[in-house]
Amino acid sequence: MTVPTLFEDHRFIVVNKPAGLLSIPGRVSPNPVSRAGGSSGPVSSGLLTDSEPSLLEVLQARTPEAKVFVVHRIDRETSGVILFAKNEESHRLASGWFQSHAVKKEYLTLASGAPRLPAIRVNRPIEGKPSLSQVQVLEKFRGAFLARVRIATGRRHQIRIHLSEEGFPILGDPRYGGAKEFSGLVFNRVALHAEKLVLPADGKLSSLEILAPMAPDMESWVSSLRALASGGSSDAR
Numbered sequence: 001m002t003v004p005t006l007f008e009d010h011r012f013i014v015v016n017k018p019a020g021l022l023s024i025p026g027r028v029s030p031n032p033v034s035r036a037g038g039s040s041g042p043v044s045s046g047l048l049t050d051s052e053p054s055l056l057e058v059l060q061a062r063t064p065e066a067k068v069f070v071v072h073r074i075d076r077e078t079s080g081v082i083l084f085a086k087n088e089e090s091h092r093l094a095s096g097w098f099q100s101h102a103v104k105k106e107y108l109t110l111a112s113g114a115p116r117l118p119a120i121r122v123n124r125p126i127e128g129k130p131s132l133s134q135v136q137v138l139e140k141f142r143g144a145f146l147a148r149v150r151i152a153t154g155r156r157h158q159i160r161i162h163l164s165e166e167g168f169p170i171l172g173d174p175r176y177g178g179a180k181e182f183s184g185l186v187f188n189r190v191a192l193h194a195e196k197l198v199l200p201a202d203g204k205l206s207s208l209e210i211l212a213p214m215a216p217d218m219e220s221w222v223s224s225l226r227a228l229a230s231g232g233s234s235d236a237r
Contacts, residue, residue, distance in 0.1 A: 003015050011086055012199075014081060015055070015059070017074060017194075019079040020077065021058075022052070022054040022055065023074055024054050056070060067086075072154065077190040077192070080195060081196065083197060083210075094199075097199065104198035105198075106150050108193045109191055109192045110144060110222065112171055113168040113169075115135075121133075122162040124162065131155045133152075133158060133159055135148075135166075136150075142183065143183065144183075160173055160178075160190065170191055172188065173190040189217070193218050195211060195214070
């Protein structure tokens with residue numbers, strides 16, 4: 001499986017995760033990997049794996065002599081940038097960044113609806129925890145739009161929940177009201193891509209911005225929606 005590396009040094013490895021790949025092994029895994037904290041046994045995400053290895057297992061197989069540490073996760077159906085640590089010290093450092101919301105995170109998404117405003121600020125708790133999403137409309141289509149979403153927090157399914165609650169469910173996300181088919185297009189996964197991570201300066205390095213190019217399926221959907229909006233047709237399915 002090809003997993004492009006976006007950045008790597010002696011502390012971290014940042015990759016562009018393909019959609020459909022679990023970030024870490026599920027509850028049952030054919031190739032258990034130790035937890036980042038050092039205890040044995042498979043890391044649990046609450047999901048059952050299939051025969052596909054998780055992203056953590058793919059990266060661990062590249063460097064069997066050194067342990068790879070989980071810092072954060074993105075959903076299985078989400079593509080894009082994700083950070084892992086290469087040693088315990090770096091794992092503690094990066095985990096602290098995420099816990100203190102020092103890491104800036106931006107996503108691209110395709111959602112249904114027609115927002116009246118070019119920007120939407122959603123500050124609504126999820127499971128009782130403060131959750132903030134800032135949505136910037138980049139392009140409008142016929143009944144749908146492309147948006148960039150900046151999240152200050154990282155609750156599970158945060159963007160999917162917030163957009164759905166605003167009346168703009170993400171395409172390909174039936175769990176939160178998103179259509180699997182739209183204007184003749186088939187969305188076989190949640191149309192969500194983790195585009196950017198910005199790591200803070202830490203005394204050793206200045207802040208670092210890492211970008212993940214939009215996934216090919218997302219690019220195809222955008223092109224098709226653009227063509228439909230201009231009166232053309234699309235054969236993307």
